[in-house]
Amino acid sequence: IQLTQSPSSLSASVGDRVTITCRASQGISSYLAWYQQKPGKAPKLLIYAASTLQSGVPSRFSGSGSGTDFTLTISSLQPEDFATYYCQQLNSYPPTFGQGTKVEIK
Amino acid sequence: EVQLVESGGGLVKPGGSLRLSCAASGFTFSSYSMNWVRQAPGKGLEWVSSISSSSSYIYYADSVKGRFTISRDNAKNSLYLQMNSLRAEDTAVYYCARVETYYYDSSGYPSLDYWGQGTLVTVSS
Numbered sequence: 001i002q003l004t005q006s007p008s009s010l011s012a013s014v015g016d017r018v019t020i021t022c023r024a025s026q027g028i029s030s031y032l033a034w035y036q037q038k039p040g041k042a043p044k045l046l047i048y049a050a051s052t053l054q055s056g057v058p059s060r061f062s063g064s065g066s067g068t069d070f071t072l073t074i075s076s077l078q079p080e081d082f083a084t085y086y087c088q089q090l091n092s093y094p095p096t097f098g099q100g101t102k103v104e105i106k
Numbered sequence: 107e108v109q110l111v112e113s114g115g116g117l118v119k120p121g122g123s124l125r126l127s128c129a130a131s132g133f134t135f136s137s138y139s140m141n142w143v144r145q146a147p148g149k150g151l152e153w154v155s156s157i158s159s160s161s162s163y164i165y166y167a168d169s170v171k172g173r174f175t176i177s178r179d180n181a182k183n184s185l186y187l188q189m190n191s192l193r194a195e196d197t198a199v200y201y202c203a204r205v206e207t208y209y210y211d212s213s214g215y216p217s218l219d220y221w222g223q224g225t226l227v228t229v230s231s
Binding site: 029030031033035037041042043044045048049052054086088090093094095096097098099100 | 141143150151152153156165167168201206208210213215216217218219220221222223224
């Protein structure tokens with residue numbers, strides 16, 4: 001199963017609403033997770049089961065979707081949110097990742 | 107506190123071997139499936155291999171099948187990745203990650219909830 005994220009990169013300002021999409025090449029129900037990765041650091045789980053917020057993750061992050069189309073939304077971008085975001089499908093092996101979306105400062 | 111600490115990375119020549127280890131603490135290691143995920147320099151994340159809690163189920167990416175072997179020792183709270191016949195394209199930071207499964211409405215939804223800091227493997231002559 002291939003995952004295609006869009007956009008590959010974006011520039012945004014603090015306070016902006018940001019939406020990242022992830023499209024699966026076939027239906028994956030809600031078997032999707034979102035991760036945040038900062039340079040030189042390990043990925044951090046943000047969202048699992050497509051829309052469930054991981055404990056400790058700020059509520060400005062939200063996920064939605066089912067089947068083939070998913071979104072990660074940051075309601076009000078904060079300075080610490082500038083990072084690369086990855087989706088991952090865990091519906092079937094191999095559990096593939098999207099190519100990533102880099103969120104940069106405008 | 108959950109901790110995953112990888113070790114064993116380094117510089118190896120093409121065709122060589124390396125064994126990575128991941129020491130787990132702060133949780134009941136024997137109850138969780140574990141994964142290896144890698145990231146080539148400047149590239150995205152690539153899933154490498156998975157092993158179930160009792161080692162009954164093992165999966166590999168096509169890119170490493172036949173060359174890499176995942177294993178675990180639950181008595182030692184440790185995960186391993188034996189890498190043979192290494193190639194330049196295996197150069198990457200290798201992360202171990204824990205699989206947590208969320209159960210809802212009779213379905214289980216896995217995700218990688220804890221990751222180690224990574225260990226760098228460089229394959230070069």
